[in-house]
Amino acid sequence: MQVYLDNNATTMCDPLVVKEMMPFFSELYGNPNSLHKFGTATHPALKKAIDQVYNALNASDNDDIVFTSCATESNNWILKSVFNDHIVNGKKNHIITTEVEHPSVLSTCKWLEEEGVKVTYLPVNEQGVVDAKTVESFITENTALVSVMWASNETGAIFPIKEISEVCQKNAVLFHTDAVQAVGKIPVDLNDVKVDFLSMSAHKFHGPKGIGALYIRNSRKLTPLLHGGSQMGGRRSGTLNVPYIVGMGKAIELATTNIQSKMASIRAKRDRLEDALLELSDTFVVGNRANRTPNTILISIRGVEGEGMLWDLNNGGIGASTGSACASEDLEANTVMLAIGADNELAHTGIRLSLSRFTTDEEIDYTIEHFKKGVARLRAISSSFAKQQPTEGGEAKACEMH
Amino acid sequence: MAKNDMLGDSLWDAYSNKVTTLMNNPQHQGEIFQEEAEARGHKLIVADFGAESCGDAVRLYWEIDPKTDKIVDSKFKSFGCGTAIASSDVMTELCIGKTVQEAVKITNIDVEKALRDDPDTPAVPPQKMHCSVMAYDVIKKAAGLYLGVDSESFEEEIIVCECARVSLQTVKEVIRLNDLTTVEQITDYTKAGGFCKSCIKPGGHEEKEYYLVDILADVRREMDEEKMKAAADASVAGEANFEDMTLVQQIKAVDAVIDENVRQFLIMDGGNMEIIDIKKSDEYIDIYIRYLGACSGCASSSTGTLYAIESTLKEKLSPKIRVLPI
Numbered sequence: 001m002q003v004y005l006d007n008n009a010t011t012m013c014d015p016l017v018v019k020e021m022m023p024f025f026s027e028l029y030g031n032p033n034s035l036h037k038f039g040t041a042t043h044p045a046l047k048k049a050i051d052q053v054y055n056a057l058n059a060s061d062n063d064d065i066v067f068t069s070c071a072t073e074s075n076n077w078i079l080k081s082v083f084n085d086h087i088v089n090g091k092k093n094h095i096i097t098t099e100v101e102h103p104s105v106l107s108t109c110k111w112l113e114e115e116g117v118k119v120t121y122l123p124v125n126e127q128g129v130v131d132a133k134t135v136e137s138f139i140t141e142n143t144a145l146v147s148v149m150w151a152s153n154e155t156g157a158i159f160p161i162k163e164i165s166e167v168c169q170k171n172a173v174l175f176h177t178d179a180v181q182a183v184g185k186i187p188v189d190l191n192d193v194k195v196d197f198l199s200m201s202a203h204k205f206h207g208p209k210g211i212g213a214l215y216i217r218n219s220r221k222l223t224p225l226l227h228g229g230s231q232m233g234g235r236r237s238g239t240l241n242v243p244y245i246v247g248m249g250k251a252i253e254l255a256t257t258n259i260q261s262k263m264a265s266i267r268a269k270r271d272r273l274e275d276a277l278l279e280l281s282d283t284f285v286v287g288n289r290a291n292r293t294p295n296t297i298l299i300s301i302r303g304v305e306g307e308g309m310l311w312d313l314n315n316g317g318i319g320a321s322t323g324s325a326c327a328s329e330d331l332e333a334n335t336v337m338l339a340i341g342a343d344n345e346l347a348h349t350g351i352r353l354s355l356s357r358f359t360t361d362e363e364i365d366y367t368i369e370h371f372k373k374g375v376a377r378l379r380a381i382s383s384s385f386a387k388q389q390p391t392e393g394g395e396a397k398a399c400e401m402h
Numbered sequence: 403m404a405k406n407d408m409l410g411d412s413l414w415d416a417y418s419n420k421v422t423t424l425m426n427n428p429q430h431q432g433e434i435f436q437e438e439a440e441a442r443g444h445k446l447i448v449a450d451f452g453a454e455s456c457g458d459a460v461r462l463y464w465e466i467d468p469k470t471d472k473i474v475d476s477k478f479k480s481f482g483c484g485t486a487i488a489s490s491d492v493m494t495e496l497c498i499g500k501t502v503q504e505a506v507k508i509t510n511i512d513v514e515k516a517l518r519d520d521p522d523t524p525a526v527p528p529q530k531m532h533c534s535v536m537a538y539d540v541i542k543k544a545a546g547l548y549l550g551v552d553s554e555s556f557e558e559e560i561i562v563c564e565c566a567r568v569s570l571q572t573v574k575e576v577i578r579l580n581d582l583t584t585v586e587q588i589t590d591y592t593k594a595g596g597f598c599k600s601c602i603k604p605g606g607h608e609e610k611e612y613y614l615v616d617i618l619a620d621v622r623r624e625m626d627e628e629k630m631k632a633a634a635d636a637s638v639a640g641e642a643n644f645e646d647m648t649l650v651q652q653i654k655a656v657d658a659v660i661d662e663n664v665r666q667f668l669i670m671d672g673g674n675m676e677i678i679d680i681k682k683s684d685e686y687i688d689i690y691i692r693y694l695g696a697c698s699g700c701a702s703s704s705t706g707t708l709y710a711i712e713s714t715l716k717e718k719l720s721p722k723i724r725v726l727p728i
Contacts, residue, residue, distance in 0.1 A: 302454075303454070303481060304481075305457065305458070305481055305482050305483055305486075306483075307483035307484065308482065308483050308484055308486075308487065311414070311425060311483070311484045314414075315426065347455075348454065348455070348456075348457040349454070380431070381428065381431045381479060381480055381487060382479060382480065382481045383450065383459045383460060383461040383479035383480055383481045384454055384459070384481050385479075386433055386461050386479040387433060387435075388433045388434065388435050388436065388446075388448055388463070389448065390448045390449055390450045390461065391446070391447050391448045391449065391547045393547055394447070394448055394449035394450055394543060394544070394547050395450055396450035396451055396452060396453050396459065
């Protein structure tokens with residue numbers, strides 16, 4: 001059996017979405033900007049997709065939702081254009097974000113720091129989130145933008161975005177949220193939660209890769225990232241990616257229709273998996289279950305190194321992920337684990353399992369069985385569980401690091 | 403960056419079959435207990451290296467026959483990724499049957515080579531080389547415990563690059579002999595810094611005592627200093643070539659010649675002179691001077707006196723000299 005439990009990294013494109021996209025490759029291939037019928041023939045489907053996205057987010061007709069190539073582009077756009085519009089060509093010089101944002105936010109902020117911008121990186125609390133009061137306490141008259149993720153890719157922790165949007169509004173500071181891990185997983189109602197900007201990506205909710213969007217409340221002015229042929233009202237140039245926009249519309253509709261019942265179904269499987277894994281001794285799961293996206297588990301297993309565990313899961317046909325040492329290119333400990341105050345040693349033992357609406361009960365049963373086998377095998381090898389103590393003088397000094 | 407970098411390699415696909423096999427099924431995983439070893443009349447040594455908090459830890463067990471110092475059995479326990487497990491397994495394999503004194507000679511390269519499927523293809527990608535280094539470190543530690551000496555004492559030389567096992571001495575020599583000026587050159591000559599890259603500069607995945615950038619800067623500085631010192635020694639010995647001297651040495655040399663041959667006559671006339679600067683070109687060495695006291699404004703200061711100063715300096719120091727009063 002093959003079980004895909006890495007849905008926070010990317011998801012399977014729903015076959016219904018692929019079906020919707022197919023006509024727009026070789027049949028209705030016109031450029032929507034053209035005057036002829038080849039071009040205009042794509043318009044009904046594009047209008048439908050735009051409606052699907054606006055409806056899914058409960059966005060107002062006065063708001064702009066601009067299609068981009070991915071959330072990385074959306075995040076770069078908002079940060080770089082706020083820098084241009086309010087810092088280079090304005091009086092502000094400060095951006096507030098968190099330590100646990102996606103690299104597309106963090107790396108862009110690091111680059112802005114090199115350009116002279118002051119950036120505050122807020123740490124998360126033991127529940128893995130930043131509260132609105134903390135955000136407010138760092139806002140100054142120089143703050144141009146607050147950027148806080150809606151939900152964490154690593155832990156699934158849901159941030160208090162409504163409260164943060166309110167303190168930003170109260171202090172007249174622009175607020176952006178990277179909602180890549182929220183849209184399609186939990187309700188995102190932009191009539192209720194008044195963020196100024198929101199980034200999302202279709203491939204996280206069973207749409208195709210290579211398409212995302214930036215939401216801009218009240219069509220607020222924002223210098224474009226891509227200049228060119230003035231597509232999307234001049235906000236984002238580049239020939240409209242018709243099949244992918246159509247796919248994103250269909251995908252967001254499928255993900256958000258009856259979202260409560262979809263969430264309940266995923267949550268039931270997730271909780272069953274989590275309960276079963278917590279039967280193992282010396283394990284813990286990061287973050288309160290009620291305040292997590294319903295598909296995510298970040299579990300720490302003492303004595304079992306993350307990459308070793310991924311290896312065993314992979315041998316069983318199970319795809320999962322870790323941010324821990326060895327697996328990632330930079331060999332760093334999982335920063336989110338460190339941020340929530342986990343011990344350094346637990347930062348190397350985290351395994352993230354992320355489900356989707358396509359995950360079945362059989363897959364959960366299979367995963368429980370193989371996960372427990374893997375833990376048993378690796379703990380049998382693990383020096384953390386060895387009984388014979390080292391010869392006197394043979395103990396390891398704290399982190400000799402190799 | 404080039405075509406091959408556009409898509410990162412798959413880490414796991416770069417492992418040798420031997421690594422994969424031992425990761426899935428290590429042969430020497432387990433423990434040896436004190437009582438068992440003693441019952442067989444052997445001595446047990448257990449050494450730890452690394453810790454869970456570093457992301458890698460290994461515990462090595464040696465059962466040693468005290469009469470021969472031979473390692474009759476060896477096992478390991480490991481907290482680490484698959485490569486750490488595989489290299490620990492091969493490490494114990496290499497230890498069994500050797501004496502403690504022989505085992506100390508096992509290097510991390512021996513461990514890595516033992517994991518290769520064919521002699522020319524590395525068993526693990528560069529960023530995984532550190533796993534085999536751990537094996538080397540824990541062996542030294544175990545040997546130190548058995549022989550009752552500091553494990554550092556097995557290290558005959560200071561190793562800068564653990565992956566390629568290049569010593570500080572080698573790096574320094576290569577820089578000197580080949581007049582190297584960049585870290586890339588050091589890597590080309592020695593392979594140091596070509597694997598996990600931790601030893602190139604601070605901020606890599608491992609903290610090091612020595613970094614190639616610092617060693618290079620130090621050796622280059624030493625080389626410059628030696629060059630200057632050689633010139634200074636030569637000047638003291640009177641063998642110096644004026645043109646090869648440093649600026650300060652040249653000023654001193656000019657001053658000495660002036661003191662000996664010229665200054666007394668100027669002082670007798672109520673004047674004096676000082677050296678302002680020396681500028682060198684391929685063709686000339688221009689010595690800028692200033693007259694002091696009665697000399698400044700004296701008619702012969704730009705004719706006879708100047709000619710006398712210049713010809714003395716030319717004769718004593720270098721024919722390239724021109725004296726320019728300002």
